[in-house]
Amino acid sequence: MLEGLGRPVFSGVAIGKAYVYDPHQCELPVSCGDSKAELEKFNLALETAREQLTKLFEKTSAEIGEEQAMILDVQIMMLDDLDFIESAQDMIAGGASAAQAAHDAGDAFSAAFAAMDDEYMKARAVDVKDMARRLVDILCGGHTGFRMDEPGILVAEDLTPSETVQLPKDKILAFVTRQGSANSHTAILARIMNIPTLVQADISISPEINGKLMIVDGYDGRYYIDPDPAVVSSMVEKLRKAMAYKAELDKYRGKPSVSKSGKKVLLCANIGSAQDVRYALEGDAEGVGLMRSEFLYLGRDNFPTEEELYQAYKTVAEQLNGRPLVIRTLDIGADKQADYFGLEHEENPALGYRGIRICLTREDIFRPQMRAIYRAAVHGPVSAMFPMIISVDEVRQIKEFCRKIQSELYAENIPFGEVELGIMIETPAAAIISRELAKEVSFFSVGTNDLTQYTLAIDRQNAKLEAFHDAHHPAILSLLRTIAENAHAEGIWAGICGELGADLSLTDTFLEMGYDELSVSPGKILALRKKVCESEA
Amino acid sequence: MKEVKYVITDPLGIHARPAGLLVKEAAKCACKVTISVGGGAAVDAKRIMGVMRLAVKQGMEITMAFDGPDEDAAADALEAFLKANL
Numbered sequence: 001m002l003e004g005l006g007r008p009v010f011s012g013v014a015i016g017k018a019y020v021y022d023p024h025q026c027e028l029p030v031s032c033g034d035s036k037a038e039l040e041k042f043n044l045a046l047e048t049a050r051e052q053l054t055k056l057f058e059k060t061s062a063e064i065g066e067e068q069a070m071i072l073d074v075q076i077m078m079l080d081d082l083d084f085i086e087s088a089q090d091m092i093a094g095g096a097s098a099a100q101a102a103h104d105a106g107d108a109f110s111a112a113f114a115a116m117d118d119e120y121m122k123a124r125a126v127d128v129k130d131m132a133r134r135l136v137d138i139l140c141g142g143h144t145g146f147r148m149d150e151p152g153i154l155v156a157e158d159l160t161p162s163e164t165v166q167l168p169k170d171k172i173l174a175f176v177t178r179q180g181s182a183n184s185h186t187a188i189l190a191r192i193m194n195i196p197t198l199v200q201a202d203i204s205i206s207p208e209i210n211g212k213l214m215i216v217d218g219y220d221g222r223y224y225i226d227p228d229p230a231v232v233s234s235m236v237e238k239l240r241k242a243m244a245y246k247a248e249l250d251k252y253r254g255k256p257s258v259s260k261s262g263k264k265v266l267l268c269a270n271i272g273s274a275q276d277v278r279y280a281l282e283g284d285a286e287g288v289g290l291m292r293s294e295f296l297y298l299g300r301d302n303f304p305t306e307e308e309l310y311q312a313y314k315t316v317a318e319q320l321n322g323r324p325l326v327i328r329t330l331d332i333g334a335d336k337q338a339d340y341f342g343l344e345h346e347e348n349p350a351l352g353y354r355g356i357r358i359c360l361t362r363e364d365i366f367r368p369q370m371r372a373i374y375r376a377a378v379h380g381p382v383s384a385m386f387p388m389i390i391s392v393d394e395v396r397q398i399k400e401f402c403r404k405i406q407s408e409l410y411a412e413n414i415p416f417g418e419v420e421l422g423i424m425i426e427t428p429a430a431a432i433i434s435r436e437l438a439k440e441v442s443f444f445s446v447g448t449n450d451l452t453q454y455t456l457a458i459d460r461q462n463a464k465l466e467a468f469h470d471a472h473h474p475a476i477l478s479l480l481r482t483i484a485e486n487a488h489a490e491g492i493w494a495g496i497c498g499e500l501g502a503d504l505s506l507t508d509t510f511l512e513m514g515y516d517e518l519s520v521s522p523g524k525i526l527a528l529r530k531k532v533c534e535s536e537a
Numbered sequence: 538m539k540e541v542k543y544v545i546t547d548p549l550g551i552h553a554r555p556a557g558l559l560v561k562e563a564a565k566c567a568c569k570v571t572i573s574v575g576g577g578a579a580v581d582a583k584r585i586m587g588v589m590r591l592a593v594k595q596g597m598e599i600t601m602a603f604d605g606p607d608e609d610a611a612a613d614a615l616e617a618f619l620k621a622n623l
Contacts, residue, residue, distance in 0.1 A: 074553040077560065077585045084586060109586060118592040124553060302548050
């Protein structure tokens, strides 16, 4: 038995045959001796690659989205690049085969990109490699020959975007990659597909693994190859329990979330990106109670345009098909930012220039965001929610700004919809003056993580403070009660979108306080609904 | 020989996508079209990898040079393209 560790990006247990995905499966043919014939082959391969990429581009833009499709459009242009083509042609004239030339020219250009200072351009090395690999595959007769005859576990070094698009998804039980991160293409796909996945696994990718029995434990971040009978039986038991629990929860799919005494609560999902909406739907969310905007800004070199923001928000609104969507505006600070924001280092970022404080002082950031949100509201019920509020005056400024955005859009003849405005209650100040704030907005959503950290003065990243931390501290519960009471006194709804919302030991308390909505990780909705339905509160 | 100088205003700079559009536009010209940044080496504006490798950011000034029979029309067309897209 061989066993090892990986970083789990999705939980669950998978048992099946291992399939090693090796993009370099074929041997490069050598030149037939006639450079004219090799040149002819190369030009034909360019033609075929262009056709394939164009088809893939159309499929991707229809099924996945414009942003992923753009990656392929750029690859088509790289394929037509004269620097690349001439470099390959020179190699062929010097005696190389078409396949060798495509491979070596691809390596040379991707190395040139990888050596650049610019992080964005560095990442384009993968695109060049992907494009060149396609040519090599064509020249080696068809594709790499990767096939899965039966469902199994895919083991790979890493997967490029065009590889993930082409995989036989219905047959993949789990992914294990040696590279990759929580935000890699593989991880995104794993979350969409709800399958156990390990990235950064300490696995050596060799053909010997192929066809062997493999187990992936996405709960503990472990994998086993040729597992011992004892491991197999304990994993089968783990899988059986997971399935039984899932089947039990599945009975609550599509059911209303109403307690025994008749209290109804809306169970929504927190999502971190536009792709996650599928996961929310699969989790049977009644809406999205928190769509974070940060992912649109991080991991890139410059601000997203209004159009990019609009497309992302619109995708989610459309897929929710009439269910409510609450978009939280950008919530970043010095501790979580991208370089291009140019935020100065701060001694105490949790109490610093962050969240709404950035938006209210940087119209260049706030304007495209609010315009995108108003435009997305044409496609479904969309609300906007603002983080880090401490005063009534801030809320009035936001409302004034939103009025301005609406008249701009109206004057420009750009369609936009109604957007309900709400705020996060995550500072003790906002909780204490919640009665006044409730007169200004349409809803509250309590961010319990920050509210707890600010109320208890405990940094949640500091492991030493764990002994002092009490998620159920009476001060927090008292604030939560006040917030709900004040919201209802002014006729608005109140929800919870922090981690506490999914704490089943508090569900009765929240129902009794009168919370109208709980927004949790998509995978926790059914368990929460079961708890609500069984509650006497 | 004609020259056009332009300061990039697009917050994205000459990213992969706009680089592609720029190359497509330059490819329409019969004359030789080059692009350079801050006195650096000029690259052929009809080749996407070279243009991308300039890694042009917002606020940088680029110089486009046109040399050939249709250089006047080409310079006008590219200048209009830059103003509209970058």
